[in-house]
Amino acid sequence: MSVDVRQRARVPAWLLALAFTTFAFATDDYVIAGVLPAISADLGVxxxxxxxxxxxxxxAFALGAPVASVVTATWPRRGLITGALTLFVASNWAAAFAGSYAVLMGLRVLAALAAAAVVPAAYAIATxxxxxxxQGRYLALVMGGLTGSLMLGVPIGTWVGGAFGWPATFGVGGLLGLAALIATRLTLPEPPPGEAMPMGRRLAPLARPRVLVGLLGIVAIVLGSMMxxxxxxxxxxxxxxxxxxxxxWIFAMAGLAGLVGGQLGGRAADRWGADRALMAGIAGFTAVMAAFTACWFLRPMALLSLLPLxxxxxxxSWxxxxxxxxxxxxxxxxxxxQALALNSSAVYVGxxxxxxxxxxxxxxxxSGWLPAAAAVAELTALALFWTAGRLRA
Known part of the structure; x- marks a missing residue:
């Protein structure tokens, strides 16, 4: 193997640092699901x-990301990431001491705005x-932090919250942010500043009916899964x-299954076509939600018996x-x-x-009605994509 080939195959440290950064942000968002009962009981909501x-x-992320990507397009990347990660760390550690629901809610907004400033920049730097x-492989690695958070970050945060209380979970979130801050400062070179794209041009796809309806389909897909x-x-x-x-451990195993499912869904889209792969995925999701609804009438169920479902x-889902x-x-x-950029906001709206x-x-x-409601959302997404395909470009 030549030196040039070896250099191309080696993953640069700065790229791993950006992947870890998206991992930290996604963990901070999703980990609430694991400690939700404890937070609710402690804060009296x-x-x-x-x-x-x-x-x-x-x-806050969905609304902030497109604005941040325009406003900060010409800012030095390292300075932007350093400042935003500092805000992220501070808001998480402050959340560990939040004594009221309103204060915690405000701190979550600050953490989300920090993430909204960094994630578009991370994608731009990678490409x-x-x-x-x-370019595709580099971007996929940075985006892999999202799936990795379900496999590792959310389980760790959930276990910590169960053992030491939910404030410790936010403490871990701050530590992840601090590690990302140190890693990016040590490894990330200063890339050339980007060219600011006017907001009107960035939002131009929304004027195309089929793209707008397709984005609504993305919203419905994520909404159904996250319900x-x-x-x-x-x-x-x-x-x-x-x-x-x-x-x-359920989140850990689900994250691994989601990683496999995402890879299979991508291959199915290439081999079968996007429409057939999408229909197969939504049919499978609806079937699982029907099975969960049936299980509800047989409760209590053994947790191990639910593991395959x-x-x-x-x-x-992935x-x-x-x-x-x-x-x-x-x-x-x-x-x-531009549609790809708006897709990130559509995901977080969902x-x-x-x-x-x-x-x-x-x-x-x-809670027993959640699977049925989720299935309705996914079927709505299928209807939206069917409608979009029949609209004029």
Missing amino acids: SEAAGGQLVTVFSL SMAPEGR LMTYLAPFLRDLAGAGPAELG LMVWAAV WIPPPAQTRLLAMAGSAAP VSGGGALGGLVLDAHG
Whole structure:
């Protein structure tokens, strides 16, 4: 193997640091699901209200990311990431001492805005500094921090919260942010500043009806998945008596299943076509939600007997996004780069919507209705993509 080939195959340290940074942000968002009952009980709010901590983080990210990517496009990257990660660390450590729900909610907004400033910059750095022909791989590695958070970050945060209380979970979130700050400062070179894209040009795909409807389909897909994910702790507690210790290893195994499902969904989109792969994923998701609903009438269930269903649920949940995004980009045509940027915001709108609507279902009907509501959301997504495909470009 030549020296040039070895250098191309080696993953640069700065790229790993960016992947760890997205891992820290995603862990901080999703880990609420593992400690939700404890936070709600300690702060004297309902579990549905506690779930809005996920909603507000995701909504602040969704609204802040496109604005931050425009406003900070010409800022020095290292300075931007350093400042935002400092804010992220401070807001997490302050959350560990939050004595009220309102204060904790405000601190979640600050953490989300910090993430919104960094994540678009991380994606831009990965693509601009990648060697020729490796942009996709570099971007995939940075985005892999999202799946990795479910496999490792959320289980660790859940276990810590179960053993030492939910404030310790935010302490761990701050430590992850501090580690990301140190890693990026030590390894990340200063890439050339980007060129600011006017907000009107960045939002141009929204003027295309089929792209707009496709983005709404992305929102519905994520919303359906997160309705159950956000409230998985009360659902499994009510269905099988699961506690924080059990939730930790369930999140770890679900993260692994999701990683496999995402890879299979991407390959299915390439081999079968995006439409067929999307239909297969949503059909599988709906079947699993029907099975969970049936289990509700047989409760209490043994947690081990639910494990196969939980793994299939995680796999099909992550199977769906690759063909959905492939379909969206095909519909966007020449506006594909801008549509891809808006896709990140659509994902977090879905996350926030899942927390909000799931909370309403939980409050009004109990956790047993969450799977049925999630299935309706996924079927709505399928209808939206079907509609988008029949609209004019």
